Amino acid sequence: MKKYINWILMLLVFTSCDDFLDETPEAYRTPQGFFETVQEIDQAVAGIYVSNRSLYTEQLQLRFGESRSDNTNIESTGDSGGIDDDELNEFTMQANNSRIGNYWSTNYQGISRANFVLANINRPDYPTVEAKNFREGEALFFRTWFHFNLVRVFGDIPYVTKAGETPEEIRSEEFLIRDPADEVYASLLVDADKVISLLPTPSAIKADDKGRATKGAALMLKAKIHMAQQQYQQAIPLLEQITTLGYGLLPNYVDVFKTKNHIENIFEIQNSFPLGQTIDLFTNFVPSVSGEEILGVGSTPNNRGNQFRPTQDLIDLYVDGDARKDHNISVYTDNVGNTYNWASKFAFPFVEPGEQDINVPMFRYADALLMLAECYAEAGGGDPATIIVTIRTRAGITNPALSAAELADITKTIADERRRELAFEGHRFFDLLRRNELVSVMTAHGAQQVADGLTVTANAYQNIRVLVGIPQGQVDQFGFQQTDGW
Numbered sequence: 001m002k003k004y005i006n007w008i009l010m011l012l013v014f015t016s017c018d019d020f021l022d023e024t025p026e027a028y029r030t031p032q033g034f035f036e037t038v039q040e041i042d043q044a045v046a047g048i049y050v051s052n053r054s055l056y057t058e059q060l061q062l063r064f065g066e067s068r069s070d071n072t073n074i075e076s077t078g079d080s081g082g083i084d085d086d087e088l089n090e091f092t093m094q095a096n097n098s099r100i101g102n103y104w105s106t107n108y109q110g111i112s113r114a115n116f117v118l119a120n121i122n123r124p125d126y127p128t129v130e131a132k133n134f135r136e137g138e139a140l141f142f143r144t145w146f147h148f149n150l151v152r153v154f155g156d157i158p159y160v161t162k163a164g165e166t167p168e169e170i171r172s173e174e175f176l177i178r179d180p181a182d183e184v185y186a187s188l189l190v191d192a193d194k195v196i197s198l199l200p201t202p203s204a205i206k207a208d209d210k211g212r213a214t215k216g217a218a219l220m221l222k223a224k225i226h227m228a229q230q231q232y233q234q235a236i237p238l239l240e241q242i243t244t245l246g247y248g249l250l251p252n253y254v255d256v257f258k259t260k261n262h263i264e265n266i267f268e269i270q271n272s273f274p275l276g277q278t279i280d281l282f283t284n285f286v287p288s289v290s291g292e293e294i295l296g297v298g299s300t301p302n303n304r305g306n307q308f309r310p311t312q313d314l315i316d317l318y319v320d321g322d323a324r325k326d327h328n329i330s331v332y333t334d335n336v337g338n339t340y341n342w343a344s345k346f347a348f349p350f351v352e353p354g355e356q357d358i359n360v361p362m363f364r365y366a367d368a369l370l371m372l373a374e375c376y377a378e379a380g381g382g383d384p385a386t387i388i389v390t391i392r393t394r395a396g397i398t399n400p401a402l403s404a405a406e407l408a409d410i411t412k413t414i415a416d417e418r419r420r421e422l423a424f425e426g427h428r429f430f431d432l433l434r435r436n437e438l439v440s441v442m443t444a445h446g447a448q449q450v451a452d453g454l455t456v457t458a459n460a461y462q463n464i465r466v467l468v469g470i471p472q473g474q475v476d477q478f479g480f481q482q483t484d485g486w
Contacts, residue, residue, distance in 0.1 A: 035120035038127075041135055044117045048142045049270075051110030055149075056269045056360050057279050060103050062308065063088060064153055065426030070445040071314045071419060072343070075288060075306035076456050082304040083457070090449075090460035091442065095469035095486050103153065104471045107146040111160055114143035119163040130200070134212075137198030141213045144191045145221055151184045152228060152430060155467040155483060159184045176478050178470075185229055192222035202245055210261045216245050217267040220363040223371060228434050232378040239372040242266070247365040249394050253323045256366075257346060257358065266363040271356070278355035281346035284308070287332045289340070294332065299353040308343045308424055313445070315341065317420055323396040328423050345424045361425065366391060370418050377410045384410055388417050395420075411435075439464045 034040055055061040066072055067089045074082075074089050087093035093100065117139040126132040143161075150157045156178040164170040195218040202214045219238045226235040248263045250256050256264050271277045286294045288305035295301065310329050318325035330344035351357050369391060373384035385402050392400035406413040418431055432438040446461020455461070469486030 035116075035123050038124045038131070038135075041117060041121065041124055044113065044120075045135055045138050048110055048113045048117065048139060051106060051113055052142055052145070052362075053269050053277075054106050055103075056362075058102065058106070059281070059284065060099070060106060061149075061426045062424070063099055064103055064149075065429045066308060066424060067429075068442075069428035069432060070311060070441055071423055071428045072308045073311055073449060073454050074304075074456065075309050075340070076454070082307070085304070085307060086456040090446070090455055090457045091462075091464050092457040092459055093468075095472040095475070095482065100468055101471040101473060104150070104474065107150050108160070110146040111143050112164060114139040114146070115161060115163040118143070118161075119165070133198040134200060137195050137218070138213050140191055141195045141199065141218055141221065144188050144195060144225075147184060147188055148221065148225055148228075151181050151188070152433065153468050154470060155181045157181075157184060159187055176480065178481060185225060188225050189222065192218060192225060196222065202247070211268070211270040213267060216242055216247065217363055220266050220368055223368070227371060227375070228430070230378075230434065232375040233381075235371065236375045236379060236381055239368055239375065242365070242368050243372075247368070249366060249369075249390070251394070253395060254327050256361065256364065257327075258348060260359045264365045265359070265361045266365060266368065267361075268364075269360040269362055271359055273351045273355065273357035278351070278357055279360065280350075280354050280356060281358075281360070282348075282350065282356060283354060285343050285347065287334075287340035287342055289334055289338075290332050294347070296350060296353075299350055306340065306342050310341050310343050310423070311445070312341075313448070314419060314423060317416055319397060321396060321398055322420065324420050324423075343424045366394075366421050367418075367425075367427070370414060370421065373417075374411070374414050377414060384414060388413065391417060391421055433466065438466055 035044065063085065067074070067085070068091065072089075074086055084093065084098045087097055088099050118136065121132065121136045121139070147157070147159060158175055158177060159179045160174055162169055162172075162174055164175065169175075196215060199213055199215045199218050202216050205212065205214055219242050223235040223238040223242075226232070226238070246263065247266060250259075250262060250264045255262070260270075261268065269279075271279050282295060283299065283301055284305060284307045286301050286305050288301045288303060290305070291300055292298070315325070315329055318329075328343065328345045330342055330347070332340045332342060334340070346356070346358065346360070348356055348358050369387050372382070373387040376382035376384045376387075385407065388402060389400045402410075402413060415431060415435070419428060422428070429438070432441050442461060442464045446455075446464070449455050450460060463485075465485055467483055469483045470480045474480050475482050
């Protein structure tokens with residue numbers, strides 16, 4: 001793992017595509033003098049990991065995958081400084097919302113970095129074919145993942161496979177024309193097949209390479225791409241193959257998030273305090289009034305704390321004795337007896353104020369099992385109930401068997417189990433989206449939030465749009481056709 005983290009710390013010395021928009025001699029650089037050695041390829045690959053890590057350290061994946069769901073709302077503190085987050089949460093955002101722009105740019109930054117690696121992957125002399133395949137597989141894995149993020153959120157997008165080594169290339173149709181979402185998905189499935197063929201199995205990973213993408217992560221990604229299109233039958237063999245690669249559930253649910261690089265996490269975001277890589281999934285999660293009581297001496301919530309506050313609807317899904325509830329959701333009581341629910345899944349102590357030394361799961365085995373259960377329920381071929389019992393047993397539930405009502409509506413049972421297991425990990429919005437339940441569920445959720453006086457913005461939840469508009473700055477600068485309704 002130390003070798004991997006050191007990659008992340010290396011300074012990228014190649015130029016991103018944004019720099020080519022400035023055609024001054026100082027800024028206009030090509031990669032001709034770079035990518036000559038394996039070490040330089042490694043530095044460039046590290047840059048792709050940095051882009052992906054930013055989706056989690058900046059909490060963008062959480063905001064797009066969790067905030068816009070019925071799992072969370074935002075505590076209203078009277079501080080208007082985070083209005084973009086309020087609008088994202090309550091479906092009142094416009095195309096100039098900064099979070100929309102950040103999500104678009106971070107994913108396309110990663111795509112650009114991946115394309116530079118792929119365009120130059122054959123230049124160095126590698127010690128083995130496997131060494132080249134590993135690096136090519138990593139770059140293509142992330143390019144596929146970043147495009148997948150974008151097509152789910154924005155619909156039609158530019159599917160970009162060129163590095164953009166000249167200003168003319170960057171201004172070509174490939175960069176500026178939105179490809180139909182169906183075509184993008186088809187291309188991503190082709191890319192995912194190649195990634196699966198290139199990346200090593202988890203058992204073939206050396207100790208120094210822990211934390212890098214593997215065949216398991218590639219299989220998981222392709223399964224998610226199929227499921228996003230409701231292609232459940234096609235996802236089954238991919239998920240079943242994952243079950244043969246040595247993954248498993250940790251006995252203790254808390255340890256999934258407390259420990260690093262274990263058998264349950266198929267792919268996780270790496271952090272290391274000694275090497276300067278930390279994360280803060282604590283400050284924005286605690287109640288704003290809690291002072292130092294939760295975070296510890298020297299650390300206090302910002303004025304807009306509790307930005308991922310669990311909804312009562314989510315809390316009520318858990319039964320007594322469920323270890324997931326005990327870990328995921330905590331209650332703070334202030335000095336006058338007021339209580340505040342807050343999301344404590346990642347509430348591990350700071351090593352320094354504002355800095356946690358924990359990894360964050362992007363793909364984990366429990367998710368793969370529940371995906372498999374959903375595919376069995378939709379397409380047949382296996383018993384989803386057995387999988388749910390396995391998940392519940394690990395959670396310490398005394399009677400994990402499914403009731404007659406749960407068996408009668410197995411798809412809802414699986415969806416509810418995913419909420420319990422995966423809460424605050426950035427999945428719920430995308431679960432609703434792929435099942436075509438987003439509008440109905442979020443309309444009902446919004447009505448309840450309004451009735452309970454928990455909304456902040458005008459017209460909250462009155463216009464549940466399935467797709468997000470292209471960032472207005474991109475439309476204005478590059479002439480993208482804006483999404484209908486935006």
